[in-house]
Amino acid sequence: MSVTQLGMPKVFHGSGNIVADEPFPDFARRELKNEQLRANLGFATHTIRSKRASVVGELPDWQELRTAGSEIKQRVMARLPELLEQFEENVTARGGQVHWARDAEEANRIALDLIRAEGAEEIIKIKSMATQETGLNEYLAEHGVGAVETDLAEEIVQMGEDKPSHILVPAIHRNRTEIRDIFLKRMPGVDPGLTDNPPELADASRRHLREKFFRTGVAVSGANFGVADTGTLAVVESEGNGRMCLTLPDTLITFMGIEKLVPTFEDLEVFFQLLPRSSTGERMNPYTSLWSGRTEGDGPQNLHVILLDNGRTAALADEVGRQALHCIRCSACMNVCPVYERAGGHAYGSTYPGPIGAILSPLLTGVEDRSNNSLPYASSLCGACYEACPVKINIPDVLVHLRGKDVDARHGKGEGGRKRRMPDQMDAMMAGAKAAFSNASLLSLAERGLPAGKLAAGRKHRISKLPGVVSGWTQYRDVPEPPAQSFRHWWKKNRQNGTRQRPAGERADVEAMIEANAGLADELHERFAAEAEEQQRAADRAALEAKVEEKEEVQAGVSRELDAGGDGPRDTEAGSTEPERPKPAAEKIARAASEEAGPGSDLSDKGPGRADPEPKGNAPMESEEER
Amino acid sequence: MRIALFSTCIVDAMYPRVARATVDILERLGHEVIFPPGQTCCSQMHVNSGYFDDAYPIVKNHVQAFSEWDYDVAVAPSGSCVASLGHQQPMIARHAGDEATAEAAEDVAGRTFELSRLLVDVLGITDAARQLGSYFPHRVTYHASCHGMRLLHLGTRQSDLVRTVEGLELAELPDIDQCCGFGGTFSFKNADTSGAMVADKVANIESTGASLCTGGDVSCLMNIGGALSRKGSDVATLHYAEILASTRENPLEVPASAPVSITEGK
Numbered sequence: 090m091s092v093t094q095l096g097m098p099k100v101f102h103g104s105g106n107i108v109a110d111e112p113f114p115d116f117a118r119r120e121l122k123n124e125q126l127r128a129n130l131g132f133a134t135h136t137i138r139s140k141r142a143s144v145v146g147e148l149p150d151w152q153e154l155r156t157a158g159s160e161i162k163q164r165v166m167a168r169l170p171e172l173l174e175q176f177e178e179n180v181t182a183r184g185g186q187v188h189w190a191r192d193a194e195e196a197n198r199i200a201l202d203l204i205r206a207e208g209a210e211e212i213i214k215i216k217s218m219a220t221q222e223t224g225l226n227e228y229l230a231e232h233g234v235g236a237v238e239t240d241l242a243e244e245i246v247q248m249g250e251d252k253p254s255h256i257l258v259p260a261i262h263r264n265r266t267e268i269r270d271i272f273l274k275r276m277p278g279v280d281p282g283l284t285d286n287p288p289e290l291a292d293a294s295r296r297h298l299r300e301k302f303f304r305t306g307v308a309v310s311g312a313n314f315g316v317a318d319t320g321t322l323a324v325v326e327s328e329g330n331g332r333m334c335l336t337l338p339d340t341l342i343t344f345m346g347i348e349k350l351v352p353t354f355e356d357l358e359v360f361f362q363l364l365p366r367s368s369t370g371e372r373m374n375p376y377t378s379l380w381s382g383r384t385e386g387d388g389p390q391n392l393h394v395i396l397l398d399n400g401r402t403a404a405l406a407d408e409v410g411r412q413a414l415h416c417i418r419c420s421a422c423m424n425v426c427p428v429y430e431r432a433g434g435h436a437y438g439s440t441y442p443g444p445i446g447a448i449l450s451p452l453l454t455g456v457e458d459r460s461n462n463s464l465p466y467a468s469s470l471c472g473a474c475y476e477a478c479p480v481k482i483n484i485p486d487v488l489v490h491l492r493g494k495d496v497d498a499r500h501g502k503g504e505g506g507r508k509r510r511m512p513d514q515m516d517a518m519m520a521g522a523k524a525a526f527s528n529a530s531l532l533s534l535a536e537r538g539l540p541a542g543k544l545a546a547g548r549k550h551r552i553s554k555l556p557g558v559v560s561g562w563t564q565y566r567d568v569p570e571p572p573a574q575s576f577r578h579w580w581k582k583n584r585q586n587g588t589r590q591r592p593a594g595e596r597a598d599v600e601a602m603i604e605a606n607a608g609l610a611d612e613l614h615e616r617f618a619a620e621a622e623e624q625q626r627a628a629d630r631a632a633l634e635a636k637v638e639e640k641e642e643v644q645a646g647v648s649r650e651l652d653a654g655g656d657g658p659r660d661t662e663a664g665s666t667e668p669e670r671p672k673p674a675a676e677k678i679a680r681a682a683s684e685e686a687g688p689g690s691d692l693s694d695k696g697p698g699r700a701d702p703e704p705k706g707n708a709p710m711e712s713e714e715e716r
Numbered sequence: 717m718r719i720a721l722f723s724t725c726i727v728d729a730m731y732p733r734v735a736r737a738t739v740d741i742l743e744r745l746g747h748e749v750i751f752p753p754g755q756t757c758c759s760q761m762h763v764n765s766g767y768f769d770d771a772y773p774i775v776k777n778h779v780q781a782f783s784e785w786d787y788d789v790a791v792a793p794s795g796s797c798v799a800s801l802g803h804q805q806p807m808i809a810r811h812a813g814d815e816a817t818a819e820a821a822e823d824v825a826g827r828t829f830e831l832s833r834l835l836v837d838v839l840g841i842t843d844a845a846r847q848l849g850s851y852f853p854h855r856v857t858y859h860a861s862c863h864g865m866r867l868l869h870l871g872t873r874q875s876d877l878v879r880t881v882e883g884l885e886l887a888e889l890p891d892i893d894q895c896c897g898f899g900g901t902f903s904f905k906n907a908d909t910s911g912a913m914v915a916d917k918v919a920n921i922e923s924t925g926a927s928l929c930t931g932g933d934v935s936c937l938m939n940i941g942g943a944l945s946r947k948g949s950d951v952a953t954l955h956y957a958e959i960l961a962s963t964r965e966n967p968l969e970v971p972a973s974a975p976v977s978i979t980e981g982k
Contacts, residue, residue: 118908127912427895431912467906469899469913470764472866489804492766493811515901519767526725526757527773529781536729551945561907565914566942569730576723576732577751584739586750587718590786597717597788599827599838606840610833613842613876621872621879624888632890632920 103400103453105193105223109438112463117432126262126433128640133261135633137424140370141477148366157359159481162415165350166405172317172350173396179320183382185392192399193223199395200225200309200342201232207340207391209234209307215324215331216240217311218256218418219344219397221440225309236309237301239330241294248275254434254442257368257420262433264640265290298330308334308389312345313417314360315394318353321381322394325364325374335378341389346397348405348414360417363479368419400453409490410452415480416445422474422484428467437464444474448487456494465491514558533577542571718748720787722828724797724934725757731934737961738793738831741848745839754781760800763808765901772812775805779817782824789838790828793957795864796933801825803867830864831957832873832932844960845882851964853883857926858956859917859940861933862895874932878956882964887924891916898939914943921951928970930956 109116120126145151165172177187190196196219204212212229214220214236226236226247238247242260246253249271253259260268269285276297283293310331314323322343324331335341351357365374383392405411423429423443434442438460439450447468451461465488474484497503499510512520525532546552552568554560562568719742723735739749758778762771778801782790792798802825809818835841844850858878864870879886897903897913904910917940921929927950931937934955941953952970962968 114906114908117906121908121912427897427913428906428909431916432909465766466902467909469862469895469897469902469910471862471895471899473862473893473895476866489764489766492764493768494766496766496768515765519762519765519770522757522761523767523770523774526759526762527777529754529756529777532725532728532756539729551942553946559904561904561910562942564907565911565946566939567945568942569938569945571730572732574732576728576735577753579732579736580751584749584751586753586785587748588786589784591718595718596786599717599788602838602840606837609840609842610836610871610873613836614872616842617872617876617879621875621886621888625892628888628890628892628924631923635923 100403100406100455101191101398101400102403102455102458103192103222103398105399106440107222107400107450107453107461108458109450109460109464111438112460113432113436113438113467114463116436116438117467120433120436121431123433125264125643127431128636128643129262129264130430130433132636132640133258134424134430135636137258137370139629139633141367141421141424144366144370144372147372148362154359154363155479155481158363158417158479159415161351161356161359162480163412164352165348166411166414168352169347169350169405172352173347176315176317176320176350177396179318180382180392180394181320183320185320185382185394188393188395190395190397190399193397196223196344196395196397196399197225197228200344201229201234203340203342203393204229204234204307207307209305209340211235211237211301211305212307212309213237213239213301213305213334213338214243214308215310215326215334216243216259217309217344218440219311219346220309221253222399223344223397225344237298237305239298239301239334240326241291241328241330244294244298245271248272252435253440255420255423256418256434256441256443262435298333302330302333302337306338307340307342308338309342309344310334312343312349312394313364314357315345315350316352316354316357316381317350319381321354321379323357324378325361325376326378327369327375329376332376332378335380336388339389340391340393342393342395344395344397346399347401348416364417364419367417367421367477367479400455403455404449404452407452407490410448410487412482413445413449413452413487415482416449417480419479421477421479422482425473425477426468427471427473428469432467437467439464444468444484444488445482448482448484448491451491452487456491457498462495462498465489465495518558529577533575536575536577539571539575540573543573546570717788718750718786719834720782720785720790721749721751722755722758722782722790722792722797723751724792724794726935726938727793730938731955734793734934734955734957737955737957738791740961741831741835741957742791744848745841750785750787752781752785752787754784756781758797758800758805759808760797760804761900763800763804764899768808768811771804771808772814775808775821776814776817778805779809779820779824782828783820787827789834790824791831791834792828793831793955794933794935795830795861795868795870796935798825798828798830799863799867801828830868830870830932832870832877833868835877835960836873841877842880844877844880846880848960849963849965850881850960851883851967852881852959852962854928854970855885855887855926856928856930856959857887857889857921857924858892859889859896859921859929859931859936860892861931861936864932865893870932874956878930878959881959881962884959887926889924889929890920894920896936896940898936900935903939910939911943914939918943918947918949922949927951929953930959932956 180187188199190199229236238244242258245260245263245268255261265285265287268290269283272279272293273283279293283289310324312322313325365371383390401414404414422445426444429443437446439446441449447464451464454461456462468488470485472485494503525535550570553563555563727734742749756777757774759771759774762774805821806818809821841847858875895913896917897910902910929940929951937953944951958968
């Protein structure tokens with residue numbers, strides 16, 4: 090399992106913005122206190138979740154599509170070196186240039202050299218996970234080059250000097266009042282009367298960016314897919330800002346993780362079905378751009394691709410973990426994750442938050458890099474991520490696998506093992522439990538202590554404070570009163586096992602019984618399904634309604650504070666001084682979770698980054714899925 | 717038939733009443749129940765905490781305990797522990813380089829059923845009131861535990877059986893597919909996030925107006941019940957096996973903390 094065995098090539102781990110500096114539990118503790126964040130996330134994840142579920146449910150072959158996606162990616166990983174060379178050959182043959190970068194630093198340096206060669210002082214960017222991972226913007230700024238994010242949500246994040254918290258909806262933690270505030274403070278030439286009406290915010294952004302698109306000579310993008318047999322690159326986005334960046338400037342530099350390959354052009358059909366439904370809950374993606382090399386007199390004339398390793402080959406060397414490289418950055422796993430929903434994306438400390446981040450970040454950096462070893466524990470292992478993943482990455486299995494690597498490393502075993510440290514309380518608890526669970530007589534003896542626990546519970550019949558490592562349990566819950574005796578002891582007194590072995594003739598034919606009852610569970614289900622499902626929908630709708638109300642309550646509070654504060658922006662037009670008037674919750678939900686929502690549907694009070702670019706436009710202003 | 721009960725460690729030590737209810741139901745159907753005495757735990761706590769080496773002797777113990785007795789099927793009143801047998805035990809044995817135990821673990825796991833699957837798919841139970849005499853005149857909500865739902869694909873077996881209990885009224889739980897926040901050692905390693913999850917679960921349970929919340933895994937129910945208790949709520953938790961075991965002749969006494977209104981059944 091170790092990747093640093095003798096005779097194996099040296100493993101290069103990744104660097105850049107993929108390492109948590111603070112353990113997840115500590116960061117999460119602070120984030121959980123942010124009511125605004127909780128309310129925004131609760132609403133946004135519930136909304137996207139239900140939208141995704143409804144469009145996924147429409148496809149009868151969804152499971153087959155997932156399998157196809159997973160198998161294509163498995164084939165890519167099995168043949169990665171060969172496919173990468175094929176890709177390079179085809180890009181080069183079509184007039185592009187391919188650069189290979191081992192880590193974040195190298196990729197940034199290559200990009201800077203290319204930008205300097207063009208004499209550019211400012212570049213425009215399409216939202217890209219790869220350049221966030223390498224910290225390109227910060228690197229360029231240090232070297233005197235400005236980078237302008239053209240995706241609305243990324244622009245909000247950049248202007249707010251903030252970090253993205255979701256890979257698809259980077260400003261999911263912001264609401265429109267906060268966005269108005271950021272724009273008024275940071276956007277050059279902004280109308281001082283700007284309200285927090287989403288179309289107005291989008292329009293302000295549009296006017297600001299349009300000028301940048303026309304003026305800037307170098308664009309940097311990521312890539313959702315690279316096609317080995319044609320050298321084609323693909324970017325999937327929703328706002329059209331990507332299309333602008335890919336066509337207007339003379340020079341285009343594309344960062345692509347080496348795992349982004351698909352073998353053939355035909356393979357794209359699978360992912361173009363999986364990606365939009367999983368990520369934005371749309372049936373089809375609004376702006377899908379494909380380019381294969383250079384075309385004389387049309388579009389960028391200098392085309393560069395920077396292939397980024399940054400720990401991907403280290404992840405590939407991990408037999409269990411390598412499936413994390415199948416990820417197409419759709420973000421479905423975060424939208425369904427109960428941990429992400431509460432703690433938010435920043436708590437993961439990496440460009441990649443949520444369940445996929447909890448495995449990908451430590452795989453790229455090595456599990457023992459700074460606080461990345463806290464990430465595999467940031468999950469209750471509920472399995473919702475695996476169920477939602479369009480390429481069937483078994484995230485819970487990889488999380489457990491990485492926990493095993495972490496424990497080994499902390500005990501001085503395996504890859505990257507630190508110096509063996511003194512056993513801690515967790516080790517002691519596990520060692521004690523191991524002893525009892527390996528030997529029923531010992532466990533039986535331990536269970537004789539139950540009456541003592543019963544005594545400790547006292548007259549209230551509960552234990553409200555536990556010591557040490559398990560004290561976290563009683564921070565939020567009681568422990569029930571233990572029973573007077575274990576089941577084992579009850580059995581011993583009241584029942585007797587028959588003989589160990591029986592004559593073969595006494596054995597039941599279990600398979601035949603199961604055969605005879607085939608379909609019974611479905612029949613039972615059908616008996617109640619109609620009524621139960623209708624009631625379930627009503628219950629869920631009520632829960633979503635509560636989320637909307639909670640969000641509005643918190644937001645109204647923030648707005649009142651801002652408007653009353655004096656230094657906060659105010660609406661100047663008499664006719665529009667009530668931006669906070671809440672719409673009836675039911676109406677919002679009907680729109681937000683509309684099962685009929687098409688690509689142009691308005692997500693109502695959708696999170697930032699999902700505002701409509703034009704009041705009557707039909708392209709929702711989502712961020713692009715990837716990069 | 718002869719059914720071997722795998723009580724699971726947490727039921728054995730903390731909720732013996734759930735194992736007794738399981739025995740009760742199966743004996744009522746005329747089956748012989750045995751309790752392989754060597755059993756302890758499925759090893760899931762160790763595996764999920766990353767202690768693979770410590771998990772290995774526990775896996776070996778379980779496989780031996782359930783291989784040395786002759787039975788037709790084994791049953792456990794837990795989705796999570798049953799899932800762990802097939803999903804994790806062979807992996808742990810292989811991690812230790814013990815292929816023989818891995819294969820024996822697969823064999824034991826293949827013969828071990830979660831209770832609702834045993835009742836419906838093997839024993840053909842689809843009407844608890846008629847076939848088991850189940851009677852429980854209370855308004856109850858039901859929490860679907862993640863591992864039963866996503867690893868064992870139990871579907872609605874548990875709640876469907878509960879619906880067929882005489883006198884019982886089932887109130888749908890909003891966001892039923894949401895984890896309660898237990899997650900084993902997650903509950904104290906990430907106490908704050910786990911606490912936020914169970915707080916939302918408790919709020920959803922209370923919104924149903926039910927006085928009881930049932931489910932198929934006592935670990936989740938201990939988490940939910942512990943949070944309800946801390947909040948001073950009147951809602952109590954109980955395993956669905958306890959509901960199925962309750963009859964007109966021998967009705968289950970509802971925990972004292974539950975409000976009086978629960979006696980208003982049909």
